[in-house]
Amino acid sequence: MNKTNAPWTIGSILTWTGQYFAEKGVENPRLDAEVLLSHILERERIQLYVNFDQPLQAHELTAYREAVKKRVARMPVAYITGCKEFMGLEFCVTPAVLIPRPDTEILVEAVLEKLHGFEQPALLDLGTGSGAIIVSLLANLPTATGVAVDISDQALVIAQNNAEKNQVASRLTLCQGDLYQPVTGQTFDAIISNPPYIPDQDIQELTQEVKQEPHLALAGGPDGLEFYRRIVRDAAHYLNTGGFLALEVGIHQAQAVAALAAPVEQLAFAGIIKDYGGIDRVVLFQRN
Missing domain, CATH: 3.40.50.150 (Vaccinia Virus protein VP39)
Known part of the structure; x- marks a missing residue:
């Protein structure tokens, strides 16, 4: 993840990750980006949309990067988050x-x-x-x-x-x-x-x-x-x-x-x- 000195926000990281996943052939790029970030931040996906300008903390960004790496390596989202709704x-x-x-x-x-x-x-x-x-x-x-x-x-x-x-x-x-x-x-x-x-x-x-x-x-x-x-x-x-x-x-x-x-x-x-x-x-x- 390369960027200018501007901090990563929820909105900017989702946009970047969605594009990155798409380039890597991930099937549901935007959805997976949102699910992973909502898991890291411990909040519902809908809350991401009302907090687009919120900057990510360093530890949140580190954890999210690790999740993104796993998804690009084709680990299923449910194994990354450890949970699945049914x-x-x-x-x-x-x-x-x-x-x-x-x-x-x-x-x-x-x-x-x-x-x-x-x-x-x-x-x-x-x-x-x-x-x-x-x-x-x-x-x-x-x-x-x-x-x-x-x-x-x-x-x-x-x-x-x-x-x-x-x-x-x-x-x-x-x-x-x-x-x-x-x-x-x-x-x-x-x-x-x-x-x-x-x-x-x-x-x-x-x-x-x-x-x-x-x-x-x-x-x-x-x-x-x-x-x-x-x-x-x-x-x-x-x-x-x-x-x-x-x-x-x-x-x-x-x-x-x-x-x-x-x-x-x-x-x-x-x-x-x-x-x-x-x-x-x-x-x-x-x-x-």
């Missing part, structure tokens, strides 16, 4: 967990709709990561209880933090293990998962930002369906009668995932829900 709640995130996506809110909303009428639903979240899905569900369902499973002990630390942060920890049990393995013998009213679904050969085609997210949370096997096969195959054993399974899927995967229920006794395909872009995003199955 379903109106704030979640802590680190490179140990997948960053919650807006698309996944479609999954949570679908589950909330399906659970209407359940008095004390028992929920299972497979591959919980940051805990965004199960914590959001419990925050919206005050009589529900949940179990969240992840193979990563680091992810479970983050999920526990987020459960406490959003005041649902007393109703959530976290288990380390591979899919259903930690919950053998238990049954639930709903099983929810956003499993890894990117075909192995497509991993190298991902953006530099996405490549910095956990490989375990992305790679779904040769065709991207490896985890879906295992989840659907055994779901009926862990669902109460009348319970359901809800899965987020990638683009062009919904029909293939829906077909997985055909050979499974006591589990039936129950529908597909599109996201706001018209893409098939959630596949539902019902326990008979």
Whole structure:
């Protein structure tokens, strides 16, 4: 950052950073500049606009420069700030967990709709990561209880933090293990998962930002369906009668995932829900 002797103000640093990010190919240059600066200054983005002429303190400028360097190196904004909003709640995130996506809110909303009428639903979240899905569900369902499973002990630390942060920890049990393995013998009213679904050969085609997210949370096997096969195959054993399974899927995967229920006794395909872009995003199955 080179400049004349005039002090950097909120307005001038945002203008400079937005241009710099654009030159470096950052996808949302102005937005990222604002989010990073609001994080450093610990104020809402709207407050930046009413304080454009405010000069930055030396320590603020130093911290912001470091954040800008990380973003140009393609570190995702959420990893730089350590937080991400999802379903109106704030979640802590680190490179140990997948960053919650807006698309996944479609999954949570679908589950909330399906659970209407359940008095004390028992929920299972497979591959919980940051805990965004199960914590959001419990925050919206005050009589529900949940179990969240992840193979990563680091992810479970983050999920526990987020459960406490959003005041649902007393109703959530976290288990380390591979899919259903930690919950053998238990049954639930709903099983929810956003499993890894990117075909192995497509991993190298991902953006530099996405490549910095956990490989375990992305790679779904040769065709991207490896985890879906295992989840659907055994779901009926862990669902109460009348319970359901809800899965987020990638683009062009919904029909293939829906077909997985055909050979499974006591589990039936129950529908597909599109996201706001018209893409098939959630596949539902019902326990008979």
